[in-house]
Amino acid sequence: MKKATIQLETLTCPSCLQKINNAVKKIDGVDTESINVLFNSSKVKLNFDDQIVTINHIENSIENLGYGVIKSTVVSK
Numbered sequence: 001m002k003k004a005t006i007q008l009e010t011l012t013c014p015s016c017l018q019k020i021n022n023a024v025k026k027i028d029g030v031d032t033e034s035i036n037v038l039f040n041s042s043k044v045k046l047n048f049d050d051q052i053v054t055i056n057h058i059e060n061s062i063e064n065l066g067y068g069v070i071k072s073t074v075v076s077k
Contacts, residue, residue: 001031001077004055006044009068016067020044023061029053047077 011017017037024044025032029052036045048058059069 001047002050002055002074003034003047003077004045004058004072004074006046006055006059006062006072007070008042008044008062009070011039011042011067014039019065020062020067023065024058027053027058027061030058050074 008020017039021035021037024030024035024037024046027048029049031047031049034045034047037043038045044062046058048055055072055074059072063069
């Protein structure tokens, strides 16, 4: 299991937070209990199984919603 912090471009509305949360929850390999979308700092924190899904896949899912990913930090849990 890996722990990721994904820095996004500035989120402008609380509904953005909900859209990102819902999209990330649908990705196989993401621990849905660990997802935390932080509106004020424009970050997404989550745990994921790197045997099932890559950080690139998670980033692409967020970018496909129209939210820019600035950088991601991944560490072993």
